[in-house]
Structure formats: structure tokens, C-alpha cells
Amino acid sequence: GDSVTQMEGPVTLSEEAFLTINCTYTATGYPSLFWYVQYPGEGLQLLLKATKADDKGSNKGFEATYRKETTSFHLEKGSVQVSDSAVYFCALSEYDMRFGAGTRLTVKP
């Protein structure tokens, strides 16, 4: 069945560092891909999405490109801030929405 694998955390970075969180997926067809972010005590928020191969999703300085040839959707940000500290989830939707295990990011001043 469909599944999402993302890099295990936790990830700790200094402010203004470059961020990459790896995500790969397994699907039978052509899923839509998403990144969600969860802040403490809250539900998940949609961060960005891509609905077809080679699409690039972007929001708030975060980017991810839908790579069908490598079945990947890695999240990147050029310069992280303390306020980016949260848990990040990669997800795909084909028959239902499937989520990765989440990667906790902590950004230190």
C-alpha cells in the first residue's frame, strides 16, 4: 500500500542554518504530496503541496519539489528561524491521506 518515509529526528539547527528534511514515498499511481507542520498543542497546518510531477510547492520560505523519478518530496528552507521549531509531516494522498512519522525540528538562537 501507499506509504511515506521521512527522516527521523530530532533535528537541531542554529538560527539561519539551511534545513533539509528528506521524504520519500511509495504509491501505485500519481498521488498529491504535502508537507504539514504541527506546533505544540495544535493540529496540523498545511505548509505546502504539489499535485503532479516536477511541481514545486512553496510557502513561508519553505520549498519542496515533486520528484517522480526518485519518489521524493524533500523539504528545504534556506535560513531557519527560532519560530520554525515544530514537528513537520510529509504526506501523500491517493486513496486516503497517509502521513510520515514526523520530524521534530528545534532551532536555537
Place this chain on the structure above:
Amino acid sequence: KAGVTQTPRYLIKTRGQQVTLSCSPISGHRSVSWYQQTPGQGLQFLFEYFSETQRNKGNFPGRFSGRQFSNSRSEMNVSTLELGDSALYLCASSLGDRGLNYGYTFGSGTRLTVV
């Protein structure tokens, strides 16, 4: 516009009891999905409703059930509660089924503690 509203935010129940959780989706969203979130298992899909029909169901026992009303509001029910049912239950709504193309908008969740 109003987001996804889940009630109650917190709930404490005793083993063996039953519980009903409520979710009001964003106006115009016809798809409502439910997830269970625990530290050990992460986010696990419970079920999805679209226009009052259950479209898909996750791998949970029959004690977990749900329904969707004509105004798209949804409820989920858990009967004969077990300690392992303690979790954050998240509801999500979308314009399209399975969140395709649009993604989900999540509520803040209901934190259920079974004692």
C-alpha cells in the same frame, strides 16, 4: 472564515465507557476525515466521510465508528473504551475527497484520556 472546530478539547473517561467527539468542518467542505495521533504510532487514519458516505476506513476495531450529517458536521464514537485509546483525535476537512489537490485543514483536536 471559521476553521475546523472540534469539541470538546479535552476529555477524561473511564475504561468501558463510550465517548462521542464532534467536528464542524469549514463551510463548504464536504470531506471530513478523522485521525488518531499517539507518540508511539504517529498519525493513523480512522475514516473519511464525503457527502454523508463513508468513503474509506482505516485499520481500527469496530468499536470506532463515525457518521456525517447533511450539514457536513461529523461525529466519531468510541465504545467500550480501553486505556490504549488515549490519544489526540484530529478531524480534518477538505474541498475534495481524500484531500486531493487541496490538502486538509485540521482542527486543534480532542485530547482523550482513558483512566
